Amino acid sequence: MDVKAYLKRIQVDSVGKPNLETLQYLMNQHLFHIPFENLDILCNRWIRLQHGAVFKKIVYQKRGGFCYELNSAFSALLQELGFQVSIVSGRVRTADGGFGPEYDHMALIVHLNEPWLVDVGFGDSARQPLPLSGKKQSDLSGCYRIKKIPNEKEAYVLEKKQQSRWVSSYRFSTTARRLRDFAVMCAYHQTSPTSIFRQQLILTRATLQGRISLSDDSFIHTIHGQKRKIPVQNIDVKRYLMYKHFGIDPDSIPLHHISCQKSNKPGDFSASSFNESISCKGRNLHDTNKS
Incomplete structure (x- = not known):
């Protein structure tokens, strides 16, 4: 090793x-x-x-x-x-x-x-x-x-x-x-179809003040037990979040092939608007060193 x-x-x-x-x-x-x-x-x-x-x-x-x-x-x-x-x-x-x-x-x-x-x-x-x-x-x-x-x-x-x-x-x-x-x-x-790992997207890691998670349709940022849930269904936004928060190369994961992946819907956040939407009380939640 x-x-x-x-x-x-x-x-x-x-x-x-x-x-x-x-x-x-x-x-x-x-x-x-x-x-x-x-x-x-x-x-x-x-x-x-x-x-x-x-x-x-x-x-x-x-x-x-x-x-x-x-x-x-x-x-x-x-x-x-x-x-x-x-x-x-x-x-x-x-x-x-x-x-x-x-x-x-x-x-x-x-x-x-x-x-x-x-x-x-x-x-x-x-x-x-x-x-x-x-x-x-x-x-x-x-x-x-x-x-x-x-x-x-x-x-x-x-x-x-x-x-x-x-x-x-x-x-x-x-x-x-x-x-x-x-x-x-x-x-x-x-x-197995009954396995939870076959049924939904699970992507999560701990932070100093809580946890960040990406699921099928939302991004969840938890700070000291307080959860902020942002709807996310646009594939481009998911790719952005995978790289920004979890360090995963989005080109290595064909999100459009994931069985539980939902199609884009009109009105979904763009990557740029997502940045603005989760800035809360003067703290940008993308700053994972503080999360």
């Missing part, structure tokens, strides 16, 4: 010892600079779960990816930097309160003085490593804890506090897995 290229991709100049402070910093930089996205899936481009292919996409092609890509790449980087890391299987909470199948999600356990859950591939979730001890931790995205599942060996659940109650995000086992173990579910999420 070209560690220098990877660190440059996440704008890290130097790395300290493999400790919790360094892990926190690397995790934040990864979340700030590499988006969670499903563009290849919508374009019917097969995602290969191979370290070389994933590295090339994320680092050299300056793309993002979904959980299997982001967490496997981050795992490889951490190991190169001296961290002890295990890839683990997660089962995402379903609408009926149950959980998906094994290998539905990929996360990481980093072993320091104690094991820590690390996840750079779950969208708007914890921005810092979480201890398996059950200790609550809060960041800009919310308050989180990891709860041991009774009567199940090595089984835990990640929970996020919503108002006064704790809601499960996904359950996971601390059993170490291999990258190829996730191949079947990775293929499912790329091909």
